[in-house]
Amino acid sequence: MECPICESGKFVRKKIEYKYKDEYFGKYDADVCNKCGEAFFTEEASDLIEKKAKELGVWGIEKKTKISHSGNSLIVRIPKAIAKFIDIEEGEEVIIRPEGKKKFSVDAT
Numbered sequence: 001m002e003c004p005i006c007e008s009g010k011f012v013r014k015k016i017e018y019k020y021k022d023e024y025f026g027k028y029d030a031d032v033c034n035k036c037g038e039a040f041f042t043e044e045a046s047d048l049i050e051k052k053a054k055e056l057g058v059w060g061i062e063k064k065t066k067i068s069h070s071g072n073s074l075i076v077r078i079p080k081a082i083a084k085f086i087d088i089e090e091g092e093e094v095i096i097r098p099e100g101k102k103k104f105s106v107d108a109t
């Protein structure tokens, strides 16, 4: 199978580390491109990762939120489950940075 990302590499089956935020999930089977390093977890590994995420209580905490505004600023409401998971509270300072168009990330300080 040829790598769909760089279109020239070949896949090698390896065990690689899976991390979500700071939660270490363990090592799982993945097909890793020998050229660009792009990794695709096997179907079996994806199931195991999903199971682990559910055990850790971090499965499906992705949520939709609406942008509202206050004065000249826009406000992003952070759902409770996500605030709890990344351990931030009201009044705390965070760093917000763009990651391209219509995409940003928030880091606790």
Ligand SMILES: [Zn+2]
Residues within 6 Å of the ligand: 003, 004, 005, 006, 007, 008, 009, 010, 033, 034, 035, 036, 037, 038
């Ligand atoms: Zn590749």
